[in-house]
Amino acid sequence: MRRFYPVGFPLLECRTPWLDRDDPSGVGDYETLSLLLIRYPLQVCPKPIAIEVTTISGTPALPPGNIFVVYDPLQGFECKNGACEDYRVRFTCPLSFCNTTCVTMWFDSDDPKTNGSDSELLSNLLTMYPGEICTNPIGIEAKTVSGQEAYKTGDIFLVYNTVSGFACVNAGQTGGGVCDDYKVRFSCPETFCSTCRTSWFDRDDPDNPGDREIWKDIQTSPYVCTSRVTYLPIAIEVVTTVSGSPALLTGNLFQEFDPHEGFECVNDQQDEGVCQDYKVRYTCPKIFCEMVDYSNHTIDYRTFNGRN
Template identity: 65%
Template sequence: MRRLYLVGFPLLECRTPWFDRDDPSGLGDNETLSLLLIRYPLQVCTQPIAIEVTTISGTPFFFSVLYSSACVTRWFDSDDPETNGRDSELLSGLFSKYPGYICPNPIGIEVQTISGQPAYQTGNIFQVYNPVFGFACVNAGQTGGGLCADYKVRFSCPEKFCTSCRTSWFDRDDPDDPGDSEILTDIQIIIPPKVCSLPIAIEVTTISGSPALLTGNLFQLFDPLLGFKCVNEQQGGGVCQDYKVCYTCPKSFCKIQVLSNLTIEAANILDKY
């Protein structure tokens, strides 16, 4: 039996009670929003922005943000379940290990195995799984003596995080066959001074400005250290939209850019005399 709650934004300030209207006898456990709205009409909003699901004993099962920010961090893999009995990707530890690379108040979390399988498909039991605290899987908590898989996590952040030191938007490809490819190394070769070598976040939208995560396209690559790629043949009969990308860089990169621009301006002024 599982329970769920639906949340508003910020996550800790607008949160519904837990709901458990069904049990797994018969066809299964059905906690759909439409039925919850009928039974609890004043306790849940009609358009939630996130959902968290646990067993009734509190074991995390799934977390998903229904509102998708365009601002996404890189993947982080700071632990290994074979070395200390757990895979701990807690936000507090990641803050210490990667200062400046994660926003202080993530609004979403995505967890996959290092091979790319979504965490909820692995069958593991999770100790923590939410954007407020991060993620943890403990070997001792697995049934049948199994072990946790090796996981990686990334976070969705408020738009403000991605605007602190932001590049221009880049759109160097079109979604013609095989798709839309906005690879970081290609951009660095074409216009090297305009993007840092190690971005800390990536934003991807269609050229009209819609966040990529809301388009329904599937992405082969969506990573600030590598770039973005959408392949037409992976869209189930559809095609990729035309995308543009923007990177968030360490603040030191923007300081260098400012100094470089000032130097160029000073040189231009001197050339006039």
């Protein structure tokens, strides 16, 4: 049964956008969860509680069916060719994922030309960047340092998950290839972003060319982290202004989504031709809130940690 929740009501569960990474050419249509997590990073929960499948025109594809090899929320969907249509899937995710709006900055700690691999392992990153990454990420995304999505590189990944992080080993590539140089970022639970964060900012509307909530436009405000490197934001949150839904679950594509750059959604890049209206806020290093609270007692500490 489909559930509807009033605006402002805390989500008990949520659905991802419709996802379609494969076509029914070749061996079939494979919308497997492991590949969707790489193709649509931060938009899919690692442990869904339900799955829906339709053709791209919207006709439900219901099990059982002798051409559906896999139809399971923890594995995804597979249709073996012969009579496969082009399918799309979406997942129902638990509460812990539904309210995720907190995304870290990018981290690049390794180079594939120095030790035979590019390893951006969570355990190492937590040691190298203390306080800047949550210990229990909900999502992970990898791109090359030049900005190309990981799935487009053709590299084979040894590790790509929220528990261990990311690793690409040169010896595991076909034809003796070398891994690209990658960077990673994570989505984190609410508790990580709530320690020291700004108020919400909504400086733009989604008129042409789109909705631009750029960091440099607000960094002079006394209510955001300063431009000193020590106090730069460590995470960004973006939600819609109307319902407060996490931006990552809207299906919009984003030109920019970075705590050091801000947020930008371009209308021309959207399937439906228009972005939703968004607002942003930033998580600052804890030392920033402690410094402001100590040096300026006229500024309410609650303004920074989001409890205003």
